[in-house]
Amino acid sequence: MKFLIVFVALFALAAAGSFSKEAQIERQYSDVGPDGFSYEFKTSDGSSAQSTGQLKNAGTKEEAISVKGAYSFVADDGVTYTVNYIADENGFQPQGAHLPVAPVA
Numbered sequence: 001m002k003f004l005i006v007f008v009a010l011f012a013l014a015a016a017g018s019f020s021k022e023a024q025i026e027r028q029y030s031d032v033g034p035d036g037f038s039y040e041f042k043t044s045d046g047s048s049a050q051s052t053g054q055l056k057n058a059g060t061k062e063e064a065i066s067v068k069g070a071y072s073f074v075a076d077d078g079v080t081y082t083v084n085y086i087a088d089e090n091g092f093q094p095q096g097a098h099l100p101v102a103p104v105a
Contacts, residue, residue: 046074
């Protein structure tokens with residue numbers, strides 16, 4: 001009887017581990033200062049991101065932060081999608097092979 005209980009417990013533990021889809025952090029870094037920031041991370045499911053931001057025109061009416069970065073993820077179709085972006089006084093400007101491009105006027 002004890003063998004059966006131990007066997008069932010071990011089977012349940014193994015099954016629970018094999019059905020887990022929770023991503024683990026493989027790499028993580030961040031640095032935040034008064035004039036800017038940078039960060040990056042990578043997870044076991046193929047997701048990653050990196051970004052840097054810099055304060056521009058500090059102490060003026062035009063003070064703004066300018067951010068450059070990218071992120072990637074593996075979609076349900078198994079394809080890895082990557083988005084590179086700039087976010088500044090002109091708004092969020094993403095670019096990626098899978099994103100539509102606005103016609104040039």
